[in-house]
Amino acid sequence: MTTVIKGGTVVTADYSYEADVLVEGGKIIEIGKGLSGDEVLDATGCYVMPGGIDPHTHLEMPFMGTYSADDFESGTRAALAGGTTMVVDFALPSPDQGLLDALKTWDNKSTRAHCDYSFHMAITSWNEQIFNEMETVVKERGITTFKHFMAYKGALMVNDDEMYASFKRCAELGAIPLVHAENGDVVAELSAKLLAEGNNGPEGHAYSRPPQVEGEATNRAIMIADMAGVPLYVVHVSCEDSHEAIRRARMLGKRVWGEPLIQHLTLDDSEYFDKDWDHAARRVMSPPFRNKMHQDSLWNGLASGSLSCVATDHCAFTTDQKRYGVGDFTKIPNGTGGLEDRIPMLWTYGVGTGRLTKEEFVAVTSTNIAKILNCYPRKGAVLVGADADLVVLDPEKTKTISAASQQSAIDYNVFEGKEVKGLPRYVLTRGRVAVVDGDLKSQEGHGQFVKRPASGTVNQALSSWKALTAPRPVERTGIPASGV
Ligand SMILES: NC(=O)NCCC(=O)O
Ligand SMILES: [Zn+2]
Numbered sequence: 001m002t003t004v005i006k007g008g009t010v011v012t013a014d015y016s017y018e019a020d021v022l023v024e025g026g027k028i029i030e031i032g033k034g035l036s037g038d039e040v041l042d043a044t045g046c047y048v049m050p051g052g053i054d055p056h057t058h059l060e061m062p063f064m065g066t067y068s069a070d071d072f073e074s075g076t077r078a079a080l081a082g083g084t085t086m087v088v089d090f091a092l093p094s095p096d097q098g099l100l101d102a103l104k105t106w107d108n109k110s111t112r113a114h115c116d117y118s119f120h121m122a123i124t125s126w127n128e129q130i131f132n133e134m135e136t137v138v139k140e141r142g143i144t145t146f147k148h149f150m151a152y153k154g155a156l157m158v159n160d161d162e163m164y165a166s167f168k169r170c171a172e173l174g175a176i177p178l179v180h181a182e183n184g185d186v187v188a189e190l191s192a193k194l195l196a197e198g199n200n201g202p203e204g205h206a207y208s209r210p211p212q213v214e215g216e217a218t219n220r221a222i223m224i225a226d227m228a229g230v231p232l233y234v235v236h237v238s239c240e241d242s243h244e245a246i247r248r249a250r251m252l253g254k255r256v257w258g259e260p261l262i263q264h265l266t267l268d269d270s271e272y273f274d275k276d277w278d279h280a281a282r283r284v285m286s287p288p289f290r291n292k293m294h295q296d297s298l299w300n301g302l303a304s305g306s307l308s309c310v311a312t313d314h315c316a317f318t319t320d321q322k323r324y325g326v327g328d329f330t331k332i333p334n335g336t337g338g339l340e341d342r343i344p345m346l347w348t349y350g351v352g353t354g355r356l357t358k359e360e361f362v363a364v365t366s367t368n369i370a371k372i373l374n375c376y377p378r379k380g381a382v383l384v385g386a387d388a389d390l391v392v393l394d395p396e397k398t399k400t401i402s403a404a405s406q407q408s409a410i411d412y413n414v415f416e417g418k419e420v421k422g423l424p425r426y427v428l429t430r431g432r433v434a435v436v437d438g439d440l441k442s443q444e445g446h447g448q449f450v451k452r453p454a455s456g457t458v459n460q461a462l463s464s465w466k467a468l469t470a471p472r473p474v475e476r477t478g479i480p481a482s483g484v
């Protein structure tokens with residue numbers, strides 16, 4: 001059976017053109033004018049784009065004494081409803097657990113996924129077993145990205161020596177380290193001081209994580225990665241301090257990518273000063289929302305290419321879960337949702353305002369990350385042979401974001417009341433039509449794991465350069481006798 005998407009404008013990261021797209025067996029089999037198929041999807045007036053890829057989610061994540069409320073079932077359902085056709089979640093070993101053991105848990109959880117998915121592996125401690133298992137994770141499991149938390153002291157945080165060792169191992173394996181870049185030691189000190197001074201509300205969370213802690217950690221991770229000879233991906237870049245470190249490193253030829261979140265781009269720190277405790281606590285995440293200056297920096301980074309991908313860090317907690325932190329902001333589970341809203345929010349506030357072209361939009365929501373994660377052009381492309389993960393986006397379709405109509409399991413939405421213009425008319429996941437004009441027709445368990453090969457082109461180029469410029473002894477003749 002074939003499906004044809006007819007009469008739309010294909011938008012890629014490179015350019016846009018009018019064409020029909022023919023799909024069979026989950027793949028794109030032809031692109032051109034005047035195509036026909038058994039099933040016809042009318043894309044008149046619409047843009048046909050690669051489905052969104054969200055490189056940063058935490059579905060059913062054990063964290064801060066609870067589990068994030070969206071699991072692979074509700075989370076990937078929300079993803080598809082919003083035009084995201086692949087998510088990359090973080091497999092997180094519990095204390096003393098091996099990597100392969102942790103992966104078994106993630107394999108079990110993810111069987112319910114409605115769309116395709118992959119994993120990053122978190123390095124939350126360092127020992128010989130982890131060193132050894134990293135090879136199996138990369139070579140057998142096709143998981144080539146390793147996350148390091150520089151924050152969450154006493155829980156997930158790793159120290160510089162552990163990070164350097166792990167980064168070097170990534171370099172050997174052709175893998176890419178990721179960092180949550182905040183100085184966890186300073187955050188812990190500031191949090192304790194704020195609490196002692198009676199600052200225990202959700203605004204204390206923002207005070208405890210100023211931009212400097214992020215800028216310092218980002219710069220440190222960049223330098224450690226450079227010394228380890230490995231590229232670096234910085235997750236949830238929220239501020240100019242961190243963006244500046246990334247921009248500077250890129251200009252110096254370092255291989256660094258930065259990922260802002262849709263939340264940081266569109267919501268600011270005034271949210272934490274809301275009189276309603278629940279309102280403020282629901283927006284507690286790390287790093288916290290920032291002011292307009294930082295938001296402008298992130299938008300400019302996307303337009304100029306110094307920042308590469310927009311994610312959500314979807315880690316949703318219910319209001320009841322957030323209330324674990326009444327009287328002590330350090331106990332408010334960190335995280336916000338956004339999977340269903342990333343594409344419409346970025347289209348509205350990015351393309352709709354002229355901050356981004358529609359081609360840049362495709363680059364930062366899909367193509368760039370597919371290239372970084374080395375699954376392009378299977379994912380992130382409208383090309384013959386690519387998976388038919390597609391969004392037919394109607395630029396005239398509008399809605400008001402509301403928790404009442406969302407797929408996510410939580411009882412609120414941080415974007416509540418935002419008017420968005422530009423919504424999916426159709427969403428296809430490997431050829432299966434999962435969304436028709438807002439109606440969800442997705443299937444639990446349809447999602448498949450996406451294996452990714454190691455040693456992508458950037459790893460290859462960087463290791464060639466590091467080998468060429470490695471320290472070498474000077475060949476000398478006539479060395480004088482030792483003075484001893
Ligand atoms: N970002 C956040 O607050 N929660 C999820 C875990 C993380 O990415 O730090
Ligand atoms: Zn993080």
Ligand SMILES: [Zn+2]
Nearest residue numbers: 056058313315
């Ligand atoms: Zn995260």
